[in-house]
Amino acid sequence: MTDQQQNPQESELLLTSAGYVSTFPAPGLRRTVRHITGHNAEGKGVFIQTDCGDHHRIIGNEQALANIIYSTKETPVEMNGDVDFKYARENEPPLHIHNGSVCRMIDFAPDVISPMHRAVSLDYGIVIEGEFKLILDSGESRIMRQGDVSVQRASAHQWHNITGNGTLPGRMMWVLLDCKPIVINGQELKEELNELQPYYEGR
Numbered sequence: 001m002t003d004q005q006q007n008p009q010e011s012e013l014l015l016t017s018a019g020y021v022s023t024f025p026a027p028g029l030r031r032t033v034r035h036i037t038g039h040n041a042e043g044k045g046v047f048i049q050t051d052c053g054d055h056h057r058i059i060g061n062e063q064a065l066a067n068i069i070y071s072t073k074e075t076p077v078e079m080n081g082d083v084d085f086k087y088a089r090e091n092e093p094p095l096h097i098h099n100g101s102v103c104r105m106i107d108f109a110p111d112v113i114s115p116m117h118r119a120v121s122l123d124y125g126i127v128i129e130g131e132f133k134l135i136l137d138s139g140e141s142r143i144m145r146q147g148d149v150s151v152q153r154a155s156a157h158q159w160h161n162i163t164g165n166g167t168l169p170g171r172m173m174w175v176l177l178d179c180k181p182i183v184i185n186g187q188e189l190k191e192e193l194n195e196l197q198p199y200y201e202g203r
Contacts, residue, residue, distance in 0.1 A: 017109030018061035024052060026065060026107035026169045029129055034069055038082065048085070053105065055092035059199050063112045066199075068093060069103040069173070095193065095200045096121040096176040105173045108132075111166035114159045115195040122177045123152035130163030130170025154182050154189055 038048040053067040071093040093102045127144045135141045137156040163170040182189045
């Protein structure tokens with residue numbers, strides 16, 4: 001059932017909670033730990049790195065912070081010689097990677113809404129902490145709570161952090177996978193980043 005709440009105007013919320021997030025984790029959210037495994041000389045599993053992720057990037061006027069959990073540049077993934085591990089550690093990914101994958105966690109300041117944007121990819125979005133409103137360019141929307149999952153099939157959308165009625169920070173995680181070109185009514189869908197462009201271009 002479509003949520004009947006009035007969607008906020010983007011212009012009204014672009015400066016919401018400015019200056020809230022300058023480091024990971026965002027104030028009020030727990031420190032997330034990432035464990036990466038590998039193999040020893042006998043082929044047994046071992047932990048090769050434990051940390052909080054890579055390539056932390058502030059978004060907007062300190063309104064959100066992206067944390068890259070992992071990224072790959074090819075499918076199937078080459079793991080011999082730790083090729084994938086070295087790539088993920090050394091390269092901050094763009095929004096998504098052609099023929100690869102990106103696992104990205106974002107901490108949101110209270111009441112922040114993202115610009116309308118589209119990734120030409122298949123995205124699995126999971127609410128880790130808090131409550132979010134997923135708004136599509138058609139005007140349809142859904143409320144997502146902790147543990148809920150979205151499957152974004154290259155649709156244009158916005159995320160609005162409504163945790164604690166807009167008074168608390170929230171956290172989501174996405175896994176972005178490459179997809180083939182999508183054609184609607186003879187027109188190929190293109191990536192649309194809008195105000196997010198500066199945070200992903202050149203990578």
